[in-house]
Amino acid sequence: MIENRPWLTFLCHALLIASIVVVAFPLYIAFVASTHTAERMFEIPIPLLPGGELLHNYVTVLTQGVAGASTAPVGRMLFNSLVMALTIAFGKITISILSAFAIVYFRFPLKNFFFWMIFITLMLPVEVRILPTYKVVADLGLLDTYAGLTVPLIASATATFLFRQFFLTIPDELMEAARIDGAGALRFFWDVALPLSKTNIAALFVILFIYGWNQYLWPLLVTTQEDMYTTVIGIKRMIPGGDASVDWNLVMATAMLALAPPALVVLLMQRWFVKGLVDTEK
């Protein structure tokens, strides 16, 4: 700070605290709702202080799901989400680092053509090719499978660019030294390039885990069986039209469980998260 302006500083603190309250409020309300009985939810106004049903509600949704709504137990859906998030994160990182390595360290025919083909995927998000992609997955018999949930999403232009940029900054001398010592391409990749990429991989992993966990449209299309739902789409099925039959306490417990894992990843790995976010958008 350059000069002391107590009022301005005060105003800034006030604004920041106010906005923290605004973003925390829905979370708090959801938490409070998840600790009450279903009946209490229909006495207006709804409670603003936690009740005593916390354990009961969470155990119910985790093991039985929400009665009336055609969904699997939330424990099962959390498992599906976890499989999806981890597979997408590992898959994207693996295939991107391999193709970036090939593009940087080899000069082979069609290299630029391949590079452009990968680049084009940037311009084709799932949303613009919903039906035909669905048809491909259906024809391959991948509906309601983990492969169908994850494989179509693991091609990644941004991750490939990120690793390409990074490999270009690795000094050429390292590679020359490795070659003089008789190391081949794979050996160099495994013993030099991969260890050096560790921080990039960690940062990317955080971003991709959140990306995978929070997918909505794709799981909505490829899953029809309840036990293949992910948490994020399962919760939508718990709120049918007409709210008389909704067990809001259980729905909110599910919402808390659905947002906790990615939120914890952001909070606990904040440094990697910020790095990953800034890097992937360059």
Added chain:
Amino acid sequence: MEKRTQFPVGWLPYALVAPQLAITIVFFIWPAGQALWQSLLVQDAFGINTEFVWFENFTVLFADEIYLESFKVTALFSVLVASFALTIALVLAACCDHVLRGAKAYQTLLIWPYAVAPAIAAVLWTFMFNPTIGILAYGLKNIGYDWNHLLNGGQAMTLVVISSLFKQVPYNFLFFLAGLQSIPKSLIEAAAIDGAGPVKRFLTIAFPLLSPTSFFLLVVNLVYAFFDTFGVIDAATEGGPSRSTTTLVYKVFHDGFKGLDLGGSAAQSVILMAIVIGLTVVQFRYIERKVQY
């Protein structure tokens, strides 16, 4: 840019790019090609006869009031999301950059909503605005304002915009904060010595220096509002009431999966593709060059 020396070429580089290429071709390029091809076809209701009709699907689409309406809805929605997300984030970042104490804690407490799936954010806000039991709807009723986003299109739009901001404000905030922190302190100090106050310093130094960041974020926010908010709309309003929150992406999904109109849905996909390609080209061509000072 290339490496000075390279490894000898054999089968290896092809094997390394193969997985990425296979997925790209099977799940990206082939379906996109299918969408292009189907957008020129008309299929009868039973899927038996298919006829090649050139651009008829497109002319039908652009003569369709409902489709044109979803264009307007999308435009309004993305302008609202982008402008609020950018403004709020910029103000918060400027505040966070100004305060010395607690800046790190503020940052942590402001960015966690990025991790919340747009659909979950929509569920949380829909619960708060629920006309019968929502705490905010209750509060509004007490001060004499009737809230029912199930009936009122404007209120439904407000709800989906708020839900969409939940994830995008933290994102913009981080980029603006990084931008502000990279401005050399000597510039700010020089301006202060010349007698410029904090507001003037922000408007004449920080704001222009942030213009590349802002432009980049504008494009990212528009893409977000166009494509990533499907979950928000599906979870909060399902496009209603009376299509007041039906965006282009929601309509493609709805027509393709509920209406089963293959050609029309494919034509809509092609138009969306053109929009993404346009935005990507703008992002890559102009981002570094035009917004300099």
